[in-house]
Every structure is written in structure tokens, then in C-alpha cells.
Amino acid sequence: MSDAETDDAELAEFAGRLFDMARRGDVRALAAYLDAGVPANLSNGKGDTLLMLAAYHGHAEVVTLLVERGADVDQQNDRGQTPLAGAVFKGEDEIVATLVRAGADPYTGVPPAIAAATMFGREDYVRLLESAPVTGPGE
Template identity: 65%
Template sequence: MAARLFEAARNGDAVTLAAYVDAGVPVDLCNDKGDSLLMLAAYHGRTDVVQALVDRGADVDRLNDRGQAPVAGALFKGEDDVVRVLARAGADPYAGHPTAVDTARMFGREDLLPLFGVDPETGERTEPS
């Protein structure tokens, strides 16, 4: 069953995932690499799944076994809508390695940093967290 849930996260089946989480499946369920349902959905650009998991209390800063955060994965893949959902949910742009700030700067996506209260030029907070 777990494999099916991880596939649902990758493929964008928000209805199925929401139903299973609502029935008791842990919202922060992880695979053998430490990738949470949220990480898989974020990396694959599944905005609806990310929102459904966030709405059910998913840990937006949960790192996988490689120390990567969902928001950095979404930035790396160019999934702007997912980045916006995670920013609204309070994702820490400095969590993990590389951080979302580092990833945005690496890939020329500094335009997204203000969503996190981060100055695009300096990479420092512009607002209190």
C-alpha cells in the first residue's frame, strides 16, 4: 500500500492521498530514502497534492536522507506554484542543503525569494520570521 501512496504523490492523485491520510495514514510517511509524500509531490510539481498534504499538517521542512527540503526540490525543478504553496505554509528557506535560498540563486530564481521574506540580492531575511 505504501508504494501506491508514494506513486499517488508523484502522479498528483490528491484525492486518493487525502482520503488515506484522513483515514489515518501518517501525513509525513516516508519511503526508504527518507522522501516524504510532500517531498515527492513537491519535486514532481503536484501542487494539488502539496496543498492537500499541507492542509493536513505535513511538515513542510522535513528533510530527506540526503538533507534536502521540499522547497529546495521544487525550486530545483522550477515548480513555481509548489514553491508558492510551501512559502504560504511557512517553509524555511534556509532548511536543508542546499537551502532554498542557495538553490534559487544557483538557478537564477531570486525572484521567488521575497515570498519567504528574503532579500533577492543578499539572501538575508528582510522580515522577521
Template identity: 55%
Template sequence: MTESTEELDPEVRQLASKARDLARHGDADTLAAYVDAGVPVNLTNDRGDSLVLLAAYHGHREAVAALLERKADPNQTNDRGQTPLTAAVFKGETDIVRTLLDHGADPKAGTPSAVEVAGTSGRQDLLELFRGK
């Protein structure tokens, strides 16, 4: 279930904004504590970017792992159809790609898919990782 900030009262909106900042900056321990305290693990911003997508895009493997361990959806798309895996492929974050795959990310999900982005980027190493997934 995706929870949008628009549905929350101002105090909770501020907390949600802080959680998104933690994901962008990779503060895995504090982010995990926020989620453990009740911040929705699949919280999104106004563009549909989830916490795990933000952490993946900004190259924070530990934050991605902490969110996935708390049941973040590795295949949740944003408003443009992008997944956390697509973001990690786009940014060349191989360790994050592996972490997402280990937690059930589908390389064929999203628009464009991670497979498509890896193909257009010439990332044969990532295409090999995706074989059989």
C-alpha cells in the same frame, strides 16, 4: 514524526508504496483519502523522501496542498538534507513554492537550502519571495 516503510508489515508496506505513487503522480484526492484513512502524512521512502517532497518534486501543487492541509511537515528533510521547498525550487515550480511558503516552509532549511538553489539557478523572482521569511 517520520515513519519509514521498513517498520511496517508487508501489507502495510504495499499501501505505503501506493501512497508514494499517488504523490508522484499527483492524485491529490486519493492521496488525501489514504492519509485520512491512516497513512502517515510524513511517511518516507528508503531515501527519506516524504510524500510532500515527492509531490513537490513532480510538480503536483494540489497534492502538495492536500498533504500540507493534513499537517505534513513542509521542512522535513530527506537523507540528502533536501526539503520539499528545495525540490520545488530545483524544478522551477513557482506555484508549489508559494504553497509551501504559505504553510510555513523555511527557505533557509536543508542542504542545500531553497535560497541557495534559487541563487545558483538565477531565480531572482524566488529570492524575492524568500525575503523576510
């Protein structure tokens, strides 16, 4: 194995550990890596960001950390999904509220969070998302 291949393998392993931290909710370790320069919008091969993984897996502290560190709350993965839609899908009330406060757009993504809330009969989410300080399509 060449030095470049070794470096690539080590980098992939390191990135994998970071994504696992987001999935597990390891806020302290992830904060240390962000402090050391890891980008808050780091994404994996599927386009999932640290924020997407933390939101989908229900880790409100990590979501808050990433939002505070400038993570893009509307960044879509390769399937067009957003962290807000993932949190709506999983019924993560605190995370949905955090992302809305951070300016997440309920009308972006596939499906948009507002559509997911409607589909799952979450009228509480629909009201929250409709009151979000963003504009809908065409506005």
C-alpha cells in the same frame, strides 16, 4: 514465507502505492487514505515524504492537501533536501509559493532553497524566499 514476512511485504507494497499517488498527483485517492489515518509525514526508505515527492513532481493540489493535513514542510530526506528546495530546483512556482505561505524555512536543508534559487538565477524566488516569515541562520 511467514505471516510476519507476508505482512511486511503487503505493508511495503501499500506504502509504495501511496508514494506513487504522491508522484502522480492522485489527490483524491491520497486524501481518502489520509482520512483513513495514513500519516501526512509518511516517508520512504530514502526519507522522502509524500510532500517531498508531490513537490518535486509538480503536483500543487497534493502539496496543498498535505500542508492542510499537517505535513512538516521542512522535513528533510536522507540527503538533507527539503520539499521547498526540490520545488525551487524544478521551477514549480505555485508549489514554492504554497510552501512559503505554509512557513517553509528557505535556509534549511542541503542545499537550502535560498541557495538553490540563487544558483539557478531565480531572482523572483530569492525575493520571495527572503520575504518569508522565518529567520535565517543565527537570527
